[in-house]
Amino acid sequence: MEGEQKILQQWIDDSRAIVFFGGAGVSTESGIPDFRSVDGLYHQKYDYPPEEILSRSFFDARPGEFYRFYRDKMLCLDAQPNPAHRKLAELEAAGKLRSVVTQNIDGLHQKAGSKRVWELHGSVHRNRCMRCGKPYPVEFIQNSQGVPTCSCGGTVKPDVVLYEESLDGRVLEGAVSDIANADMLIIGGTSLAVYPAASLVHYYRGHRLVLINKSPTPYDTHADLLISAPIGQVLGSIKVR
Numbered sequence: 001m002e003g004e005q006k007i008l009q010q011w012i013d014d015s016r017a018i019v020f021f022g023g024a025g026v027s028t029e030s031g032i033p034d035f036r037s038v039d040g041l042y043h044q045k046y047d048y049p050p051e052e053i054l055s056r057s058f059f060d061a062r063p064g065e066f067y068r069f070y071r072d073k074m075l076c077l078d079a080q081p082n083p084a085h086r087k088l089a090e091l092e093a094a095g096k097l098r099s100v101v102t103q104n105i106d107g108l109h110q111k112a113g114s115k116r117v118w119e120l121h122g123s124v125h126r127n128r129c130m131r132c133g134k135p136y137p138v139e140f141i142q143n144s145q146g147v148p149t150c151s152c153g154g155t156v157k158p159d160v161v162l163y164e165e166s167l168d169g170r171v172l173e174g175a176v177s178d179i180a181n182a183d184m185l186i187i188g189g190t191s192l193a194v195y196p197a198a199s200l201v202h203y204y205r206g207h208r209l210v211l212i213n214k215s216p217t218p219y220d221t222h223a224d225l226l227i228s229a230p231i232g233q234v235l236g237s238i239k240v241r
């Protein structure tokens with residue numbers, strides 16, 4: 001671990017266009033639950049599995065039930081950035097990190113100060129009326145009862161990519177372009193099992209592919225450096241110079 005941390009520091013020192021690609025594990029250290037791993041917990045209160053509730057057809061058919069789950073499990077507005085978020089923002093400000101690509105929808109990277117963030121699955125902080133397009137802050141969703149409704153009568157929907165919905169092409173292109181041009185790719189807190197996570201890794205063409213995860217992933221053998229430790233601890237120890 002100590003030797004691996006040294007190599008990581010050396011590679012970061014030598015790189016000028018780092019891209020960080022992160023998943024749910026980055027946010028769990030801020031206390032945000034990974035809904036994929038809390039099935040047992042949720043079964044006590046909900047009649048459907050999370051994957052079904054978080055699908056577009058479910059949202060259209062039972063928006064009230066969707067929002068009950070969404071407010072309860074997906075909105076964690078008190079969560080604060082952890083050392084991983086803060087270090088990545090610091091690396092960007094120092095001109096070493098080009099962007100963050102994330103599967104998370106909590107906005108914690110921006111809260112930590114990151115500017116260039118590709119949110120593959122959208123953000124709970126952007127919400128829009130499906131009829132007139134009027135934007136609403138997340139507090140409006142949080143504080144409304146039942147199905148949040150626009151002044152025009154339309155339903156307000158979070159700008160979050162639900163199951164059955166496609167990713168935003170502009171976001172995906174931006175992420176692909178940054179990864180293809182990166183001189184170092186750090187992947188953390190993701191099992192790389194969810195589309196399009198795995199396919200994005202293939203766009204990286206360099207020789208500093210770092211994988212930081214507490215549990216094994218299908219891509220462990222592709223990594224130039226593999227670190228099995230909490231992401232906050234690993235990135236938190238990095239010196240920006």
Ligand SMILES: [Zn+2]
Pocket residue numbers: 129130131132133134150151152153154
């Ligand atoms: Zn409206």
